[in-house]
Amino acid sequence: MGEMIKMVVVLTVLSIVSGGSLSWLKDFAGPKIENQVMNLVKGPAIRNILNEADNDPVEDRFKIKDGEEEKNVFVGVFGGAADTVVMESAASGYGDKIGMVVAINMADESLRGIAVTTHKETPGLGAMAKDDPSFAAQFVGQSITAPFGVTNDGGSISALSGATITSRAVCTGVNAAIESYNKLKPQLEEQIQAMGK
Amino acid sequence: MAKSIASEFTKGLWNEVPPFRLVLGLCPVLGVTTSMKNGIGMGLATTFVLLCSNVLVSLLRKVIPAKVRIACFIIIIATFVIVVEQMMAAFAYNLFMDLGVFIPLIVVNCIVLGRAEAFASKNGIVKSTADGLGIGLGFTWALGLLGAVRELIGTGSLVGDVFGVIHWDFQNIFGASFEPLGFAVQAPGAFVVLGLLLCAMNLIPSK
Secondary structure, three states, X not given: OHHHHHHHHHHHHHHHHHHHHHXXXXXXXXXXXXXXXXXXXXXXHHHHHOOOOOOOOOOOEEEEEEOOEEEEEEEEEEOOEEEEEEEEEEEEOOOOEEEEEEEEEOOOXXXXXXXXXXXXXXXXXXXXXXXXXXXXXXXXXXEOOOOOOEHHHOOOEOOOOOOHHHXXXXXXXXXHHHHHHHHHHHHHHHHHHHHOO | OOOOHHHHHHXXXXXXXXXXXXXXXXXXXXXXXXXXXXXXXXXXXXXXXXXXXXXXXXXXXXXXXXXXXXXHHHHHHHHHHHHHHHHHHHXXXXXXXXXXXXXXXXXXXXXXXXXXXXXXXXXXXXXXXXXXXXXXXXXXXXXXXXXXXXXXHHHXXXXXXXXXXXXXXXXOOOOOOOOOOHHHHOHHHHHHHHHHHHHHHHHOOOO
């Protein structure tokens, strides 16, 4: 009986110490990792889809409250008017969450471009959502009034071959970004005004 | 059995260097050694985990009940692996992206658990430290060498850095007319190069 209790106690104490120190580590490393992702993954992706913008969209970003969450919003200036917002979004893919950025043209309510940023999809299949520019190019210029879907589900986006789940997840993510854009539109306009762009 | 601390350290560097002498821990050995910098980065990450888990297991070896020792070791190892993963993501993001899934896979690296079970749980903290450091650095040079050979044959150059501290940049070592053999940096090339290095290691007697 004594041995039994000892086993339980040792395992419990070990788990508590390990869990506690890891949660401290997360607080310490979390913001640094976010910075790295911003500089090395999201930043280049956003600059790439807004490569004709007059400003640096990564510099001109603000945070906005959506319910409990704080979201990053990036602003793009085209022809002197700050008419483009980039929303971040994520949806469950085949591996883990697929993170993406969605650039919405506020003037004519269409997409300026999307890009997949973080993912754990299968290399060569699902990973093509990020690696093959022609997939993301399908979204460019599309109106955001109707939700996106893959052709199998009656939508307009051709799925990547062998990666329907990934393609579907990207559509879901884009739809989620559009939904939160529609919901937050008044605040977004206010914030952009306040930036004086 | 009274081996000196120095010999516990040096055995990992040559006589028991894990991938070459023991042919252990081959998953990262074959997977990440497409370049010298990835090999060294992976090796150093593993060294850190090995060192920390050896120290902690050695300290706790009288407390941990024999029946649940493997579970305890795994908790300790997994904790340090997450530490490495988070720190690498925070400070060396590009290396983190290159190594990908192989960082979390250090948890199941048989060398780490093997040293905890076979050595650290039976020896004092000083010897365990020497053992972990020796085996880890042996693993690092083995991965670095394999990566260097593959990168050399596959691209003709050696370029990279270790955590931004040490840089190296040797372009076209074999001259501009050298045609890179892309096979060496692909997965099958890993087996061939590892086999050739094993052969070379066996030509040099261990004693």
